[in-house]
Amino acid sequence: MCGIAGILRIDGLSPSTELVKKMCDIISHRGPDGEGFYNDSMIAFGHRRLKIIDLVTGKQPMCNEDGTIWITYNGEIYNYKELRTQLLQKGHKFETNTDTEVIVHLYEEIGEECVHSLRGMFAFAIWDKNQRKLFAARDRLGIKPFYYYYDEKQLIFASEIKAVIVSEDVKPELNNKALIDHLRCKYPLGTKTFFKNVLNLSPGWKLTWEKGRLSTREYWDISFNPITNKSEKKYIEELQYHLHDAITSHLISDVPVGAFLSGGLDSGTIVAYASENKNADPIKTFCCGSKGWEKEENSDVMYARKVAAFSKSQHYEILLSPQEYGDFIPKAIWHLDEPGGGDTAIPGYFVAKYARENVTVLLSGEGGDEILGGYRHYIQRLVETSLFPFSNRKDFIGTKISTIKLISWLPEYLRLLNSRERFSQSIISSFFSKSIDSLLIRPNFDEKTGYELLNKDFLEEEKEYNPVIEIYEKYFKKDTGGSFVDKMQYIDMKTYLSRILHIYDRMCMAVSLENRVPFLDYKLVEFASSIPCELRFKGLISKYLLRKAIAEKLPPEIINRKKAGFSLPAGNWFRNELKDDIYQILFGSRTINRGIFNQKIVQKLWDEHQKGIDHTQKLWSLISIELWHQIFIDRKSGYG
Numbered sequence: 230m231c232g233i234a235g236i237l238r239i240d241g242l243s244p245s246t247e248l249v250k251k252m253c254d255i256i257s258h259r260g261p262d263g264e265g266f267y268n269d270s271m272i273a274f275g276h277r278r279l280k281i282i283d284l285v286t287g288k289q290p291m292c293n294e295d296g297t298i299w300i301t302y303n304g305e306i307y308n309y310k311e312l313r314t315q316l317l318q319k320g321h322k323f324e325t326n327t328d329t330e331v332i333v334h335l336y337e338e339i340g341e342e343c344v345h346s347l348r349g350m351f352a353f354a355i356w357d358k359n360q361r362k363l364f365a366a367r368d369r370l371g372i373k374p375f376y377y378y379y380d381e382k383q384l385i386f387a388s389e390i391k392a393v394i395v396s397e398d399v400k401p402e403l404n405n406k407a408l409i410d411h412l413r414c415k416y417p418l419g420t421k422t423f424f425k426n427v428l429n430l431s432p433g434w435k436l437t438w439e440k441g442r443l444s445t446r447e448y449w450d451i452s453f454n455p456i457t458n459k460s461e462k463k464y465i466e467e468l469q470y471h472l473h474d475a476i477t478s479h480l481i482s483d484v485p486v487g488a489f490l491s492g493g494l495d496s497g498t499i500v501a502y503a504s505e506n507k508n509a510d511p512i513k514t515f516c517c518g519s520k521g522w523e524k525e526e527n528s529d530v531m532y533a534r535k536v537a538a539f540s541k542s543q544h545y546e547i548l549l550s551p552q553e554y555g556d557f558i559p560k561a562i563w564h565l566d567e568p569g570g571g572d573t574a575i576p577g578y579f580v581a582k583y584a585r586e587n588v589t590v591l592l593s594g595e596g597g598d599e600i601l602g603g604y605r606h607y608i609q610r611l612v613e614t615s616l617f618p619f620s621n622r623k624d625f626i627g628t629k630i631s632t633i634k635l636i637s638w639l640p641e642y643l644r645l646l647n648s649r650e651r652f653s654q655s656i657i658s659s660f661f662s663k664s665i666d667s668l669l670i671r672p673n674f675d676e677k678t679g680y681e682l683l684n685k686d687f688l689e690e691e692k693e694y695n696p697v698i699e700i701y702e703k704y705f706k707k708d709t710g711g712s713f714v715d716k717m718q719y720i721d722m723k724t725y726l727s728r729i730l731h732i733y734d735r736m737c738m739a740v741s742l743e744n745r746v747p748f749l750d751y752k753l754v755e756f757a758s759s760i761p762c763e764l765r766f767k768g769l770i771s772k773y774l775l776r777k778a779i780a781e782k783l784p785p786e787i788i789n790r791k792k793a794g795f796s797l798p799a800g801n802w803f804r805n806e807l808k809d810d811i812y813q814i815l816f817g818s819r820t821i822n823r824g825i826f827n828q829k830i831v832q833k834l835w836d837e838h839q840k841g842i843d844h845t846q847k848l849w850s851l852i853s854i855e856l857w858h859q860i861f862i863d864r865k866s867g868y869g
Contacts, residue, residue: 231289232259232277232738233301234387235354236396237363237438244273244383252392253277259303259388259738265289267299272356272363274301279741281305281590284483286325293333294322297358300336302329303388304351304373305745307478312346336364344435344448348478348751352430354386362439369449370596370749371432371727374734378427379443389735390427390566394861399426401861405687408825410696411568411850412682415673416728418699423567423857432727451722451754453711455761461777464764467756468778475750476502479592480509487513487588489580490544492532494772494779494787495594495603497540499747501782503592504540514542515584515591517576519797520550532790539784547583549576549797551806559856564739566861568853570732571846572797577736585740595729596748599722600757602765603772603792606671607714671725673850682830700724714762800845803838811852819863820855 234252236244246268253264253275260277267274267290276289282305290301306312309328312335317323321334328349335343336355341364350372354365365386367375377386378399387393394401402425407417420428430436433449459467476499480486488503490496503512514537518530530546537544554575561574584591598604674682704720711719730746737744747753760774767773776788803811814820815831831851838844859865 231279231303232256232388232392233303233352233354234275234392235301235385236273237384238271238382239384239438239441240382242382243270244268246273246275248396249273249275252387252395255395256387256389256392258741261741263288267292267301267356269299269356269358271361272299274299274354274356276301279589279743280484281743282309282328282481282483283326287327287329289329291325291327291329291333293337298333298337299356299358300329300333300353302332302351302353304328304349304353304368305481305743306331306347306349306351307481307750308346308348341366341435341437350745350749352388360439362437364435364437365430366435366448367430367432369433369751370722370730370746370754372730372734372746372749374731375430375436376422376427377430377436380426384438384443390422390424391563391861393427394424399424402426403858403862405691406694406696407567408854409679409683409691409694411854412674412679413672413676413696414700414724415671415846415850416569416724416731417567418696418724419703424861432723449751450709451719451758452709453715453719453758455711455715456759457761461764461774464760464774465778468760468774471750471753471756472498472747472778473502475747475753476592477506478750479745479747480506482590484589485513485587486590486592487515487584488542489584489591489593490514490516490533490536490542491594492516492529492534492536492787492790493594493792494775494783494790495597495748496533497536497594497783497787498597498775498779499592499594500536500540500542501779504542511541511543513584513587514540514544515580516544516546517580517797518546518548519554520548532787535784536787539787545583545587547579549579551802553579554797554799554802555807555810558852559860561736562853562856563860564735565732566735567731568850568857569728570853571849572799573729574732574736576797577733578739581737581742581744582740585742588742590743590745591737592745592747593733594748595733595746596726596754597772597775598792599718599726600748600754601760601772601775602714602718602762603775604721605771605792607717608766608769608771671721674847678830682826684824684827687825711758712762714766715758799849800838800843803845803848808839811848814852814855815848817855819859823855823858825854826851 232253234249236249238244246266249266257277260279262280263278265276265288274290278289290299292299306328309331312331316334323330332353335346344366351368352373352375354363356363365375367373374388375386376390376393377384378393385393385396385399393399404421404423404425407421407423410417417423420431422429434445434447436445480503488500490500500512500514516530516533518528557575561570561578565574680688700720704723705716709719733744764774780788815835821828834844834847838848
């Protein structure tokens, strides 16, 4: 895991190595073990290294034997040894034992098609000196980041946005559409970032600059092709194989490896399989809770202890105080580069910080819910839309349904799961009704509150923009096969999952810790897309097949535990210990003078929260937006 940066000059001027060095300096937390630079007449590469594989050699940027192919690379390729053997048989010569050099020679051998052979997480840029071509790519699921800025003079790229805007040519300006995305969906959509002219290379896409032209192309996407002629037992056996294969491959390292343990099914699965390695010491596991709340019956800490005891891991806990949480909020935004993160970012950082004292690599369970159907809204919303036309759905939402009645509806519901035509007709006929929003997005603010929250002048500039339409056009309409529950999972993988991966990458890299996500091994993802819907969901049980596959490896209370997020009591802290600090951010002179938000609506949300209505996530959004402005637009220092 590392940090990369580079500048391609297309205006005849030479790129500045000094500028690239400054870009690398600001992301030095991503790679404290070394730095390196390469400068040609058009290109300058920079690299910050965190040593994971081949601790002696492996300095980057790296080149082939004759210096015609150069690379700066961030990530891990888990099948690099097999690829290396194949390349040796074809006559390639290696100077190191790194996965980096494998990519260099693989590009020599098959060019841009090399991405299809890579199993792992990666973001890299290659300079082909003979072709005068820049080629960059990002892994299939977007585990590793790649940001860039492009104009008529240059292309600037880096692992984090803060490195891109080191250049004086990149003026940090708010991207209004990204702000609207955040308020409605919790994250910027597509290639947008909060910075007006800085783009995010999409997961599974590659970028090429050649002969004066920049192009981006998709090289991989998920498709759902359920195979229905297998027995449930066969599916369980195959899932067990893929889980074992993915998790054990992610244990490859020349430095200590541990695991994040929340006490949930996904992190528990990873710990269970990792603990089966008889040739290694017990795996070290790490959990985060809050002081005074760790003994709550349903806390992550209590469940994590049960998994640790069952798997015989070497378990560590960190308990946060309200003050530690509050003090880190501004620095969390600096590391994230963008607003958001909520309760995920801050506990994630403190777990990573504590883990870094013991390990250099940390496995975590991101992706399990998206690929195996872990979110209950898949069941809830699909039952609603299957049984009720969209035109009547507003009357239905919020109605309490007895479990008995719901179960009686399930046969019809499951039959309708395969009726893509009916769903498409319904969604088109009622697309512009508000009721469709919650099917396509995870609403942050509802449409009414979201637009009331913005001042009229701001709204006037973007009155034609609707993020729900963008999701519908870009993701829902795409032919990915499968049922409409698959479509919902596809949308989550393309939107929500990208944001979660963004958060974990930044919080782990903030302390120079490599985060690996075995559930997003692309072979496991592709297998999961072949599982029929009725085996991902069984009645009202989410992730049914995973629960069956892991049943003997975890305690029953973990197998049967309902989906739960982090259990930090941030909402309570916003009413008590952190109340004054949060109020000052929301209603300080900087925020008011910025003029983005209608302060009457902000005050209403604040007052309701103080009276017991939970607006924690909404308040976090507003807090993080203001702090983002202070750090990146106002250039208020002291967070890096």
